Amino acid sequence: MAHTHSHNGHSHSHDHGHIHGPITNINTAFVVGIVLNLAFVVIEAGVGLYSKSLALLTDAGHNLSDVASLALALLAFRLAKVKPTHTFTYGYRKTTILVALLNAVILLIAIGGIGYEAAMRLNHPQPIEGREVAIVAGVGILINSLTAFLFFRSQHTDLNIKGAYLHMAADALVSLGVVFAGLLISATGWYWVDSITSFIVIVVILIGTWGLLRDSIILSLDGVPKDINLDEVESKALQIKGIHKIHHIHIWAISTTENALTAHLVLDSNTDFEAADQIKKQLRHELEHMNIQHATFETELVTQECTSRQC
Structure with a gap:
């Protein structure tokens, strides 16, 4: 199951023309x-x-x-x-x-x-x-x-x-x-x-x-947007049951209103494909509340964790 790549449950909203304020458009x-x-x-x-x-x-x-x-x-x-x-x-x-x-x-x-x-x-x-x-x-x-x-x-x-x-x-x-x-x-x-x-x-x-x-x-320069805290992202991920570790995190802005993230998720050794999919869906949901609309994860088991050089 190492190095799976999925966007299941990944929904986005791209309404750039309408922003809440005195003039909706x-x-x-x-x-x-x-x-x-x-x-x-x-x-x-x-x-x-x-x-x-x-x-x-x-x-x-x-x-x-x-x-x-x-x-x-x-x-x-x-x-x-x-x-x-x-x-x-x-x-x-x-x-x-x-x-x-x-x-x-x-x-x-x-x-x-x-x-x-x-x-x-x-x-x-x-x-x-x-x-x-x-x-x-x-x-x-x-x-x-x-x-x-x-x-x-x-x-x-x-x-x-x-x-x-x-x-x-x-x-x-x-x-x-x-x-x-x-x-x-x-x-x-x-x-x-x-x-x-x-x-x-x-x-x-x-x-x-x-x-x-x-x-x-x-x-x-693809820096982390000021309203996003890297430590909070890592902390939120580790609170989800089944995630042993998250590393190789990259966060950047696609536009002035949309942000993206890629990361490696190290999952418990007994995690199967269906459980991994649910974990990713849950984490994407949490990240959307942190103003990260696009999230891509690469998953690996504890026993298959990649080295820093491989990452």
Whole structure:
């Protein structure tokens, strides 16, 4: 019975388009977010060109990068539904992880751009039409906050949703800072306030982005997802009657919503084929409650346990 391989009782759910939250269809949330932010980019760029405001034109360019990030995330969700092929046996589900990593990088690049612009203006303050900038930024707060709300309750279910939420929340903070700076500049003429506010916003964005970058890098390198504990998996397996030992465990993310596991199960010497099948079914059921949807086991008896070199 050594080295049997079975998927009996292995059921999966692959509904990538529906995630619990304020909007059940996450595709709709992305489309609404893209449309709202693209409209704001057009308005902001138009006002910036009319008023010759470099601040508004720069922010419009930053918001355009966020629209691109939302579009990439939506594309990843669509690709995740593509059926497996002979070349891509998991389909394109991994693109959800790659897009999450790309979004984290885009956020860091945006932070660098904002920081550079803030530093230049701190050394060489430029006259700004504070009230006009504050009004447009106020509109930005409403649009970015509304878009962020679309992803708020679902941000912990998927890295791409978390990335979208961070992008929009960061933009809302930037807009809030611009409103504050615009009103203060309008009242006092202190143009350096614009740069100081930008630096404060950068720190806030960086704190949120760091977690997204760390998690997406771990998943890209097939690391164990953060919500899964390897020791707990081993402990749960050993609680099942008939499993003497579990080793050669590998856990990785197939996508930002699906995880997989392979392992060797060392069973009691008197275990027959039918009993082994029941043990695997029970363990798969337990693993599904630990957010591991795909589990593949290789079984062996205590008397036939493979060596570390064989494994």
